[in-house]
Amino acid sequence: MRIRDLEAALAQELFDRTARTARLTAKGQELVGYAERVMDLMAEIKTRIGDPTIVSGVVRVGVTEYVALTWLPNLVRELNGQFPRVTLEMNVDLTLSLIEKLRGGEIDLALLPGPIVEPGLRNVSLGFVRFAWMTSPALKVPDRSMTPRDLDNWPILTLSKRSNLHAPLERWFEETGAVGHRTDTCNSLSVLASWTIAGLGIGYLPVDHFGRDIRAGRLRVVDVAPKLPDLEYVAVLDRRHPQPLAQSVADLAVKVNDFERRSGDPESPATPVARTSGPRRRGPAAKTGTP
Numbered sequence: 001m002r003i004r005d006l007e008a009a010l011a012q013e014l015f016d017r018t019a020r021t022a023r024l025t026a027k028g029q030e031l032v033g034y035a036e037r038v039m040d041l042m043a044e045i046k047t048r049i050g051d052p053t054i055v056s057g058v059v060r061v062g063v064t065e066y067v068a069l070t071w072l073p074n075l076v077r078e079l080n081g082q083f084p085r086v087t088l089e090m091n092v093d094l095t096l097s098l099i100e101k102l103r104g105g106e107i108d109l110a111l112l113p114g115p116i117v118e119p120g121l122r123n124v125s126l127g128f129v130r131f132a133w134m135t136s137p138a139l140k141v142p143d144r145s146m147t148p149r150d151l152d153n154w155p156i157l158t159l160s161k162r163s164n165l166h167a168p169l170e171r172w173f174e175e176t177g178a179v180g181h182r183t184d185t186c187n188s189l190s191v192l193a194s195w196t197i198a199g200l201g202i203g204y205l206p207v208d209h210f211g212r213d214i215r216a217g218r219l220r221v222v223d224v225a226p227k228l229p230d231l232e233y234v235a236v237l238d239r240r241h242p243q244p245l246a247q248s249v250a251d252l253a254v255k256v257n258d259f260e261r262r263s264g265d266p267e268s269p270a271t272p273v274a275r276t277s278g279p280r281r282r283g284p285a286a287k288t289g290t291p
Contacts, residue, residue: 056085059245062098062107063090064163065189066129066206067233067257074256079249086245094187095164102238108246111253113164114234122237124250127259128230130207131165133222134214138199145223148176155201157192160185165231169204172228193219233259 007014014028024032059079063072072090079088091098091107098110102121110116115123135141139154159165166185184201186192193210196203197218205219213219235250237243 057245058087058089059109059243059249060089060091060107061246061249062101062110062112063092064095064098064112065092066113066209067111068092069190070209071257075249075253078252078256082252083245083248094160094162096162099236102236105238105241108238108243109249110236112233112236113231114236115232116234116236120238120240122239123234124237124254126233126235126253126257127261128232129259130230131204131228132207133202133224134196134205134210134219135202135222136197136199137217137220139202141202141220141222143220145225147225148173148178151202151222151224152178155182155184157184157186157195157201157203159189159192160187162187165204168228172226176226230260233257 003014010027010031012027013025014031015022016025076088076090079086089107091101093101095112095114098107098112099116099118099121101107102110111126113129115125133151135154141154158169161167182201184195186195189205192203193205193213195201196205197213202222207214207221210219214221235253237246237250
C-alpha cells in the first residue's frame, strides 16, 4: 500500500506488475539511488544528532599492523562506549590490500600510512611516526654515521611490496646508488622486528614502539643519512559511498591515537608520499607473504 501511495504521489509506476514477479520500471530504478541517499542521510542524522546509545549497525574497519599494535584497543574501547549497539568488524592487513578492500566496498574505513592520493578517497590525518634503521649488536654494524651505500654490506629487512613503506624505501636506495647485499621482506612488522633482534639484518622500524628494546640493548638505531621523512598515518574514507559510522570511527581515531601531531586541523591535504615505479633493488626478496 505504501508503494502504491508513493506511485500515486509521483504519478509514476515504479514496479512493472505485468510479469509473474514485480520488477522495477526505469523510473523505479532511477528512484533507487535517491532512496539510498535518503537512507544514508537518515543514518547520518541518527549518528550525529540522535542518542548514540541507540545507534545500531555494523562498521567494517581496516587497519595496518602498527595501528593494531599500538592504540587500536583504545579506539575499540571508545567505540564500544559511545556506540554500544554497533558491531565492529576489524581487518588487519597491508596498505595496498586495505585500499583495494575500501574501493571494493569490503570495508568502510582504513587506518594506515598515507596520504592515499586517489579520486573518491578522503584522508583525515592521524599524525606522524618516526621510523629509523635498527640493528642487533650481534650484527657488528659500526657505530658511526652511514650512507645508504654503506648498508649494502648487510641484509636489509623491510615490509613487503603491499606496504606503503616499501616504495619510498626502494626509491631512497635507488636515488643514492645503493646496490643492495640482499633484501628480505615480510608482511609483518612484528616478524621484521624479531628478525632484526636476532641479527638477521638491518630493519626499518618505528622508534617509539621499539624504545624498550633500544633501552635494553636488544636494538640499536643506526645513524643513516639522508633520513627519510616521518611517515604520516591517515584515516581513509570513500567519498562515493559515505558511511556515517565510518566518519564517527575516524573522529574517534583522531581523538585516541598517540602519534605525533603537527597541525590542529585533522583534515589532511592530499599530498603524496614518495613513490616509485622503477626496478627493485637487486637481490632476492625472500619471505614475502600474502596477508
